[in-house]
Amino acid sequence: MSVRRRGGGWSLTGWIFLVFLLLYAALPMVWMLITSVQSQFAAIQYPPEFIPSNPTLEQYARLLSPSSEIGGQFLRYMWNSIYVSTLTTIFGVGVAVPAAYAFSRFRFPGRNALFFSVLFRNMFPAVVFLMPLFIMMRWFGLVNTHASLVITYLTFGLPLSIWLLKGFYDNIPVELEQAARIDGCTRFQAFWMIVMPLSTPGIIATAIFSFITAWNEYVYALTFLNSDEKLTLPVGLQRFFTEYATNWPGLMAASFIMSVPVVVMFLVLQKYFVRALTEGAVKA
């Protein structure tokens, strides 16, 4: 990490650019929030109200109350999303940790080929896999189950998880393990008792990344799931839109609730997340 340049001569163009960027990035989300606290009637006024005269939490109350029809549906979608994302994260990290460690530490034939096949996965379009996976899921009787999503997300998250974790393992000095080996640890013990605790930040970063990716995933959920009680939030949101087409405040409230977990997770753990994104491309 180098010392950053001091701010100082901020040119006018710099300021204009900054303001433009901020408006571009933030206003759509602000508008989502504003619309979500309007009544349905107020939302379709022309010209629109920029500050709601009668803000109401009615949409949120409806979406989050288990007794109302929409609320029951919405909470079910949310639960499905939590369930699928959590399982994906747990299995994903469980599989990625040993693989990343092996890629970082061991020299075995095929190591490079394997590693690049792992990276290469990043390049393949989801839709290429959609049809064969759909047919395979039918063979295994997994269509319309959450297992189909967990397996798919797990696999598609793996290359990045392994790549990211390997970066963390590369930064842990081998000498620590060697010392442990000398003190009588087996190789697995050295891995489990020395390396694992040290790589906790890496594991957290990987876990958040898997969770957010699974939470937001749309196209596989759209294809593999068909019954209403199985849908995850992104697909459920679409179902909402077709059923309650004119209820924009409701849709915006649902979008907002859906965004809250990932945005909170991201803001709290921003440091790790940024590292997750840039690790690998920018090795210092």
Next chain:
Amino acid sequence: MNDTVANGPEPDSARPAGRRPRPGLLARIWAGRWDYMYIAPALIVMLLVIAYPIYYTVVLSFFKTPPSLAMSDRIFVGMDNYVNLLKSKSFHQVTINTFVWTVWSTFFAVVLGFGAALVLNREFIGRGILRGVLLIPYVISAVAASYVWRWIYHSDFGVLGSILFRMGFIEDKLNLLDNVDRVLPALIVVNVWKEFPFAMIMILAGLQTVPEQLLRAARVDGASPLNQFIHVTLPHLKGVLIITILLLFVANLNHFTIPWIMTGGGPAGASDIWITQIYQIAFGRIRFGIASAYSVILFIVMVVIGYFYVKALTAGDDRRRPS
């Protein structure tokens, strides 16, 4: 390891021998057998969910598949799917759309991301908060983002149309998503909104590895800020820029959610790109054979890009970590 010594260049001749120049391949695999245990779970999952589907897609692309998807009834048609596809008029239109969408999305995301990274590379109060706010579009769900923008673009009640009308830029209602000429640019704006934070964070990470001494040396030698940027910062960022551009290019080529939710490829196919078209053929018209042929073409394009991607990645790897 003494117990796994093999001999000679032929990997399969595991004769026990006295001298040990270099163990054979099989011997080295055997020696590393416990190492493979660590990657076995990853390997098995990836083979099942990635390698087999690729193979299966290629196979399907030579068949006409029944709508029931009972694969025992499929009919071998040779290259017909490819020929029909490449000859069809829609393929050309969709290819042009894909090109426009991918190139412009990538271009604007990188330009905006670069600018944002330069701003964030200075120290000022609220820098961390600003970075957080700018990154939010990247983390929220593309589905939610698509609906928000659809609402903003709404031709009757959309906030964008209303603002532009009041400021006098437009005379009538703003019609973006139903207009053949404007729909693709409108979608690109949404996509850039979602993606520029990624470019920003990558380039920012790259900027922070530019050694301060080099910049100071350039300053002492009398280089203007512009020259410092061109001759010190930019060469340093080359690797990061290439990887960012490649990753975004691929992501855009494969982007499904925004066009699918916002327009579904319409109006009149004006915002149809390869991915949405493949999905439509496969799961709308249930023609897996043609869609597979389409996928294979896309796949070949990806492999070519992937080659450059790996090359760019490994170039950095060799240079920085000689051990």
